[in-house]
Amino acid sequence: MTVLNIAVAGASGRMGRMLIEAVLNADDLKLAGALDAPGSAAVGTDPGAFLGKATGVKIESDLARGLAGVDVLIDFTRPEGTLKHIEYCAAHGVKVVIGTTGFEQPGRDAIAAAAQKTAIMAAPNMSVGVNVTLKLLEMAAKNFAEGYDIEIIEAHHRFKVDAPSGTALKMGEVIAGALGKNLDDVAVYAREGVTGERDPSSIGFATVRGGDIIGDHTVLFAGIGERIEISHKSSSRVSYAMGSLRAARFLGGKQTGLYDMQDVLGFR
Missing domain, CATH: 3.40.50.720 (NAD(P)-binding Rossmann-like Domain)
Structure with a gap:
Protein backbone atom coordinates (compact mmCIF):
# COMPACT_ATOMS: atom_id res chain seq x y z
CA MET A 1 0.00 0.00 0.00
CA ALA A 123 -13.10 23.35 -4.80
CA PRO A 124 -15.22 25.70 -2.69
CA ASN A 125 -16.73 22.71 -0.88
CA MET A 126 -15.12 19.31 -0.38
CA SER A 127 -18.28 17.55 0.78
CA VAL A 128 -19.25 14.62 -1.42
CA GLY A 129 -22.90 15.48 -0.72
CA VAL A 130 -22.49 19.06 -1.92
CA ASN A 131 -20.81 17.92 -5.12
CA VAL A 132 -23.58 15.43 -5.83
CA THR A 133 -25.99 18.33 -5.19
CA LEU A 134 -24.20 20.32 -7.88
CA LYS A 135 -24.99 17.58 -10.40
CA LEU A 136 -28.63 17.64 -9.32
CA LEU A 137 -28.70 21.42 -9.79
CA GLU A 138 -27.28 21.10 -13.30
CA MET A 139 -30.04 18.64 -14.18
CA ALA A 140 -32.75 20.77 -12.57
CA ALA A 141 -31.61 23.99 -14.24
CA LYS A 142 -31.84 22.45 -17.69
CA ASN A 143 -35.44 21.42 -17.00
CA PHE A 144 -36.48 24.67 -15.31
CA ALA A 145 -34.95 26.99 -17.89
CA GLU A 146 -38.24 28.76 -18.61
CA GLY A 147 -40.85 30.05 -16.17
CA TYR A 148 -38.88 29.52 -12.97
CA ASP A 149 -37.12 32.14 -10.86
CA ILE A 150 -33.86 30.96 -9.33
CA GLU A 151 -32.70 32.06 -5.87
CA ILE A 152 -29.74 30.75 -3.84
CA ILE A 153 -29.92 31.12 -0.06
CA GLU A 154 -26.91 30.30 2.12
CA ALA A 155 -26.21 30.48 5.86
CA HIS A 156 -22.93 30.21 7.76
CA HIS A 157 -21.43 30.92 11.18
CA ARG A 158 -20.68 34.43 12.41
CA PHE A 159 -16.94 34.05 11.80
CA LYS A 160 -17.10 33.55 8.02
CA VAL A 161 -15.47 36.50 6.29
CA ASP A 162 -16.61 36.15 2.66
CA ALA A 163 -20.09 36.36 1.16
CA PRO A 164 -21.76 34.82 -0.71
CA SER A 165 -20.05 31.57 0.23
CA GLY A 166 -17.82 29.87 -2.30
CA THR A 167 -20.29 27.00 -2.41
CA ALA A 168 -23.20 29.33 -3.20
CA LEU A 169 -21.18 30.93 -5.98
CA LYS A 170 -20.27 27.51 -7.38
CA MET A 171 -23.96 26.58 -7.37
CA GLY A 172 -24.69 29.76 -9.28
CA GLU A 173 -21.94 29.00 -11.79
CA VAL A 174 -23.24 25.48 -12.37
CA ILE A 175 -26.81 26.70 -12.86
CA ALA A 176 -25.78 29.56 -15.13
CA GLY A 177 -23.62 27.22 -17.18
CA ALA A 178 -26.49 24.76 -17.59
CA LEU A 179 -28.58 27.66 -18.91
CA GLY A 180 -25.87 28.79 -21.32
CA LYS A 181 -25.17 31.95 -19.32
CA ASN A 182 -22.28 33.57 -17.49
CA LEU A 183 -22.98 34.06 -13.77
CA ASP A 184 -21.36 37.51 -13.79
CA ASP A 185 -24.00 38.66 -16.27
CA VAL A 186 -27.07 37.43 -14.34
CA ALA A 187 -26.19 37.40 -10.64
CA VAL A 188 -28.00 39.71 -8.19
CA TYR A 189 -26.21 39.85 -4.85
CA ALA A 190 -28.25 42.50 -3.03
CA ARG A 191 -31.73 44.02 -3.04
CA GLU A 192 -32.82 47.13 -1.21
CA GLY A 193 -35.47 49.80 -1.71
CA VAL A 194 -37.67 49.96 -4.78
CA THR A 195 -36.04 47.37 -6.99
CA GLY A 196 -38.78 46.96 -9.60
CA GLU A 197 -40.01 43.61 -10.82
CA ARG A 198 -37.67 40.70 -10.77
CA ASP A 199 -35.63 40.13 -13.92
CA PRO A 200 -36.64 36.58 -14.93
CA SER A 201 -33.16 35.91 -16.31
CA SER A 202 -31.42 36.70 -13.02
CA ILE A 203 -30.03 34.39 -10.34
CA GLY A 204 -30.49 35.89 -6.89
CA PHE A 205 -28.35 35.36 -3.79
CA ALA A 206 -29.24 35.80 -0.13
CA THR A 207 -26.74 35.51 2.70
CA VAL A 208 -27.27 34.73 6.40
CA ARG A 209 -24.50 34.92 9.02
CA GLY A 210 -24.99 33.88 12.61
CA GLY A 211 -24.11 31.60 15.49
CA ASP A 212 -22.30 28.37 14.73
CA ILE A 213 -24.04 27.34 11.49
CA ILE A 214 -21.58 25.06 9.69
CA GLY A 215 -23.10 25.63 6.23
CA ASP A 216 -26.60 25.50 4.78
CA HIS A 217 -27.40 25.98 1.09
CA THR A 218 -30.78 25.97 -0.64
CA VAL A 219 -31.52 26.64 -4.29
CA LEU A 220 -35.12 27.67 -4.95
CA PHE A 221 -36.71 27.20 -8.36
CA ALA A 222 -39.94 29.19 -8.00
CA GLY A 223 -42.54 28.78 -10.73
CA ILE A 224 -46.23 29.59 -10.99
CA GLY A 225 -48.15 27.08 -8.89
CA GLU A 226 -45.11 25.21 -7.60
CA ARG A 227 -41.62 25.61 -6.26
CA ILE A 228 -38.76 23.16 -6.03
CA GLU A 229 -36.10 23.42 -3.34
CA ILE A 230 -32.79 21.56 -3.47
CA SER A 231 -30.92 21.83 -0.18
CA HIS A 232 -27.74 20.67 1.45
CA LYS A 233 -27.12 21.20 5.18
CA SER A 234 -23.87 20.48 6.98
CA SER A 235 -23.99 19.50 10.64
CA SER A 236 -20.25 18.79 10.94
Missing part, protein backbone atom coordinates in the same frame (compact mmCIF):
# COMPACT_ATOMS: atom_id res chain seq x y z
CA THR A 2 1.34 3.40 -1.01
CA VAL A 3 1.26 5.92 1.84
CA LEU A 4 0.92 9.61 1.00
CA ASN A 5 2.70 12.17 3.17
CA ILE A 6 0.20 14.91 4.01
CA ALA A 7 0.65 18.40 5.45
CA VAL A 8 -2.17 20.53 6.83
CA ALA A 9 -2.19 24.33 6.68
CA GLY A 10 -3.93 26.31 9.42
CA ALA A 11 -3.15 23.46 11.79
CA SER A 12 -4.50 25.13 14.94
CA GLY A 13 -7.84 26.19 13.40
CA ARG A 14 -11.16 24.38 13.54
CA MET A 15 -10.86 22.89 10.07
CA GLY A 16 -7.14 22.26 10.46
CA ARG A 17 -7.69 20.14 13.55
CA MET A 18 -10.48 18.23 11.87
CA LEU A 19 -8.15 17.45 8.96
CA ILE A 20 -5.30 16.42 11.27
CA GLU A 21 -7.57 13.98 13.12
CA ALA A 22 -8.82 12.54 9.82
CA VAL A 23 -5.29 12.06 8.47
CA LEU A 24 -4.12 10.39 11.69
CA ASN A 25 -7.04 7.95 11.46
CA ALA A 26 -6.33 7.01 7.83
CA ASP A 27 -4.19 3.91 7.18
CA ASP A 28 -2.95 5.11 3.79
CA LEU A 29 -2.02 8.65 4.82
CA LYS A 30 0.73 9.98 7.08
CA LEU A 31 0.82 13.39 8.77
CA ALA A 32 4.21 14.64 7.62
CA GLY A 33 3.84 18.39 8.11
CA ALA A 34 1.73 21.14 9.64
CA LEU A 35 1.68 24.88 9.00
CA ASP A 36 0.39 27.89 10.89
CA ALA A 37 0.81 31.63 10.58
CA PRO A 38 3.97 33.29 11.93
CA GLY A 39 3.34 34.45 15.46
CA SER A 40 0.77 31.76 16.19
CA ALA A 41 1.08 30.27 19.67
CA ALA A 42 0.77 26.84 18.04
CA VAL A 43 4.06 27.12 16.15
CA GLY A 44 6.57 24.65 17.59
CA THR A 45 3.94 22.43 19.18
CA ASP A 46 2.83 18.94 18.15
CA PRO A 47 -0.26 19.14 15.87
CA GLY A 48 -1.69 16.06 17.56
CA ALA A 49 -1.49 17.52 21.07
CA PHE A 50 -5.19 18.41 21.11
CA LEU A 51 -5.91 14.70 20.69
CA GLY A 52 -3.36 13.64 23.25
CA LYS A 53 -1.23 12.10 20.51
CA ALA A 54 2.45 12.55 19.71
CA THR A 55 2.90 12.68 15.93
CA GLY A 56 6.63 13.38 15.73
CA VAL A 57 5.76 16.51 13.72
CA LYS A 58 5.93 20.14 14.78
CA ILE A 59 3.72 22.96 13.55
CA GLU A 60 5.91 25.27 11.47
CA SER A 61 5.54 28.75 10.01
CA ASP A 62 8.54 28.21 7.73
CA LEU A 63 7.36 26.53 4.52
CA ALA A 64 10.63 24.73 3.83
CA ARG A 65 10.53 22.99 7.22
CA GLY A 66 6.78 22.45 7.29
CA LEU A 67 6.62 20.93 3.80
CA ALA A 68 9.84 18.89 3.78
CA GLY A 69 9.09 15.44 2.38
CA VAL A 70 5.40 16.22 1.88
CA ASP A 71 3.44 14.85 -1.09
CA VAL A 72 0.19 16.81 -0.68
CA LEU A 73 -0.69 19.96 1.25
CA ILE A 74 -4.33 20.43 2.32
CA ASP A 75 -5.12 24.13 2.71
CA PHE A 76 -8.28 25.65 4.20
CA THR A 77 -6.90 29.04 5.23
CA ARG A 78 -7.24 32.53 3.74
CA PRO A 79 -6.56 33.55 0.13
CA GLU A 80 -3.40 35.50 0.96
CA GLY A 81 -1.91 32.54 2.84
CA THR A 82 -2.97 29.94 0.29
CA LEU A 83 -1.43 31.92 -2.56
CA LYS A 84 1.93 31.99 -0.76
CA HIS A 85 1.67 28.27 -0.14
CA ILE A 86 0.89 27.34 -3.74
CA GLU A 87 3.78 29.45 -5.02
CA TYR A 88 6.16 27.43 -2.86
CA CYS A 89 4.44 24.13 -3.65
CA ALA A 90 4.58 24.73 -7.40
CA ALA A 91 8.32 25.40 -7.16
CA HIS A 92 9.01 22.31 -5.05
CA GLY A 93 6.69 19.68 -6.52
CA VAL A 94 4.17 19.54 -3.68
CA LYS A 95 0.58 18.85 -4.72
CA VAL A 96 -2.20 20.93 -3.17
CA VAL A 97 -5.81 20.43 -2.13
CA ILE A 98 -7.37 23.91 -1.82
CA GLY A 99 -10.53 24.38 0.21
CA THR A 100 -9.94 28.09 0.75
CA THR A 101 -12.64 30.41 -0.62
CA GLY A 102 -12.87 34.13 -1.38
CA PHE A 103 -10.29 34.37 -4.18
CA GLU A 104 -10.44 37.35 -6.53
CA GLN A 105 -9.65 36.81 -10.21
CA PRO A 106 -5.87 37.40 -9.82
CA GLY A 107 -5.81 34.67 -7.18
CA ARG A 108 -7.71 32.27 -9.41
CA ASP A 109 -5.25 33.06 -12.20
CA ALA A 110 -2.33 32.32 -9.86
CA ILE A 111 -3.82 28.93 -8.98
CA ALA A 112 -4.23 28.09 -12.66
CA ALA A 113 -0.62 29.09 -13.33
CA ALA A 114 0.67 26.98 -10.42
CA ALA A 115 -1.28 23.99 -11.76
CA GLN A 116 1.00 23.98 -14.78
CA LYS A 117 3.84 22.98 -12.44
CA THR A 118 2.10 20.76 -9.89
CA ALA A 119 -1.26 19.03 -9.41
CA ILE A 120 -3.93 21.11 -7.69
CA MET A 121 -7.47 20.20 -6.66
CA ALA A 122 -9.45 23.34 -5.83
CA ARG A 237 -17.00 19.63 9.19
CA VAL A 238 -16.23 15.92 9.05
CA SER A 239 -17.69 15.71 5.54
CA TYR A 240 -15.27 18.42 4.36
CA ALA A 241 -12.34 16.53 5.88
CA MET A 242 -13.34 13.19 4.34
CA GLY A 243 -13.77 14.81 0.93
CA SER A 244 -10.36 16.46 1.26
CA LEU A 245 -8.67 13.13 1.95
CA ARG A 246 -10.41 11.68 -1.08
CA ALA A 247 -9.05 14.59 -3.12
CA ALA A 248 -5.53 14.07 -1.77
CA ARG A 249 -5.64 10.42 -2.82
CA PHE A 250 -6.84 11.50 -6.28
CA LEU A 251 -3.88 13.87 -6.63
CA GLY A 252 -1.50 11.08 -5.69
CA GLY A 253 -1.78 9.81 -9.26
CA LYS A 254 -1.38 13.21 -10.94
CA GLN A 255 1.67 15.28 -11.76
CA THR A 256 0.19 18.55 -12.96
CA GLY A 257 -3.20 20.03 -13.75
CA LEU A 258 -6.10 21.85 -12.13
CA TYR A 259 -8.98 19.67 -10.91
CA ASP A 260 -12.11 20.00 -8.80
CA MET A 261 -14.34 17.61 -6.86
CA GLN A 262 -16.32 16.77 -9.98
CA ASP A 263 -13.10 15.21 -11.31
CA VAL A 264 -12.42 13.44 -8.02
CA LEU A 265 -15.92 11.89 -8.02
CA GLY A 266 -15.67 10.85 -11.67
CA PHE A 267 -18.51 13.10 -12.86
CA ARG A 268 -16.41 14.20 -15.85
